Amino acid sequence: MSKPASTVMPTYARFPLTLTKGEGSYVWDDRGEKYLDYTAGIATCNLGHRPPTVEAAIQDQLNQLWHCSNLYHIPSQEKLADLLTEYSAFDQVFFSNSGAEANEAAIKLARRYAQTVKQTDQYEVVTFSQSFHGRTLATLSATAQEKIQAGFAPKMPGFRYLPYNDLEALADLVRPETCAIMLELVQGEGGVHLAEQAWMDQLVSICREHDLLIIIDEIQTGMGRTGTLFAYQQYGFEPDLITLAKGLGSGFPIGAVLAKKHVAKAFSPDTHGSTFGGNPLATTAGLATITHMVEPDFLPTVQANSNYFWQQLEGICDKAKGVQALRGMGYLIGIEVEGQAIDYVNQAREDYQLLLLVAGSQVIRLVPPLTTSKVEIDQVIEHLAQLFATN
Numbered sequence: 001m002s003k004p005a006s007t008v009m010p011t012y013a014r015f016p017l018t019l020t021k022g023e024g025s026y027v028w029d030d031r032g033e034k035y036l037d038y039t040a041g042i043a044t045c046n047l048g049h050r051p052p053t054v055e056a057a058i059q060d061q062l063n064q065l066w067h068c069s070n071l072y073h074i075p076s077q078e079k080l081a082d083l084l085t086e087y088s089a090f091d092q093v094f095f096s097n098s099g100a101e102a103n104e105a106a107i108k109l110a111r112r113y114a115q116t117v118k119q120t121d122q123y124e125v126v127t128f129s130q131s132f133h134g135r136t137l138a139t140l141s142a143t144a145q146e147k148i149q150a151g152f153a154p155k156m157p158g159f160r161y162l163p164y165n166d167l168e169a170l171a172d173l174v175r176p177e178t179c180a181i182m183l184e185l186v187q188g189e190g191g192v193h194l195a196e197q198a199w200m201d202q203l204v205s206i207c208r209e210h211d212l213l214i215i216i217d218e219i220q221t222g223m224g225r226t227g228t229l230f231a232y233q234q235y236g237f238e239p240d241l242i243t244l245a246k247g248l249g250s251g252f253p254i255g256a257v258l259a260k261k262h263v264a265k266a267f268s269p270d271t272h273g274s275t276f277g278g279n280p281l282a283t284t285a286g287l288a289t290i291t292h293m294v295e296p297d298f299l300p301t302v303q304a305n306s307n308y309f310w311q312q313l314e315g316i317c318d319k320a321k322g323v324q325a326l327r328g329m330g331y332l333i334g335i336e337v338e339g340q341a342i343d344y345v346n347q348a349r350e351d352y353q354l355l356l357l358v359a360g361s362q363v364i365r366l367v368p369p370l371t372t373s374k375v376e377i378d379q380v381i382e383h384l385a386q387l388f389a390t391n
């Protein structure tokens with residue numbers, strides 16, 4: 001009997017690279033080669049690799065208590081919830097371990113709010129084309145992409161899809177069974193598409209008129225990624241719920257649902273839970289992360305440096321023949337190319353020791369650590385200009 005090459009299931013097509021160390025914007029492989037990491041663990045290491053304040057906090061917590069369950073009070077969990085609500089429009093937080101679980105909890109909360117607080121029999125959540133909400137059965141059913149759902153039939157009932165950024169299609173938004181909408185303001189995995197302001201305004205106004213909950217999936221856009229702590233803050237409305245994960249723990253696994261209090265009250269003891277969710281180590285990582293991000297200088301510097309990056313990018317993308325579009329917000333950036341995006345990503349790694357991501361087949365995705373320096377930005381611009389010149 002032949003043994004597979006790896007005892008790990010092949011759910012990922014991996015790059016031929018083994019990373020063993022990280023610091024700031026850089027990672028090193030098992031041969032000691034250094035790479036500039038503009039993937040940040042897929043938009044997760046927003047403060048760079050091993051940010052000193054987060055590392056120190058986790059090390060300190062390692063010497064205190066690792067885990068105790070949610071049957072007891074957890075100070076770091078309370079403090080993290082305090083800060084998340086202080087710096088957002090929300091009142092209460094539920095903690096999970098991942099993005100998919102945060103969305104799963106938001107979907108459960110939306111249904112339970114409709115069925116117990118509003119006392120209706122509504123259950124349907126409307127989501128949008130090219131979305132990505134996760135890989136559990138509920139969240140892949142919420143994800144309006146064939147390729148994510150293929151082979152996992154039957155889908156979980158209770159989701160309906162509308163085209164993203166389509167004003168006319170909003171005429172069909174509300175049905176008697178509809179209780180919520182869920183969307184990303186910048187679609188990350190789906191190709192770095194931004195919600196248009198006029199479409200968003202109309203969507204919000206219909207939801208308010210018909211009492212539908214607005215759930216914004218900020219798993220990729222949150223924690224400073226778009227230049228503000230949360231992307232909704234740049235759209236002039238307040239969602240009822242947002243979900244977070246990726247950047248929240250600087251690489252330590254954690255997710256969260258933030259909700260307005262009238263919605264949050266639909267969860268009472270024994271209605272939802274998680275053994276690990278909000279555990280002392282994870283919430284210590286989250287607390288140190290947000291504490292760093294709300295320092296007065298942090299977000300203004302992210303905005304200034306990302307604006308600088310955008311100016312340079314616009315300059316080289318205008319001139320590049322193979323580039324079709326440049327889209328994004330802050331440090332969530334997509335460059336749509338004529339050829340295969342993966343070819344650019346492979347060449348950037350091989351020729352320039354620069355790590356990049358794709359979003360779909362034709363979009364190069366750049367999600368650097370928010371702490372990347374102007375010197376690093378200049379290097380990346382030089383490499384991209386060379387890449388575009390040779391393709």
Ligand SMILES: *Cc1c(COP(=O)(O)O)cnc(C)c1O
Pocket residue numbers: 098099100101103132133134135184188189217218219220245246
């Ligand atoms: C990554 C991501 C998810 C899923 O998060 P996991 O932690 O992988 O479960 C959901 N929504 C968005 C927008 C994401 O970027």
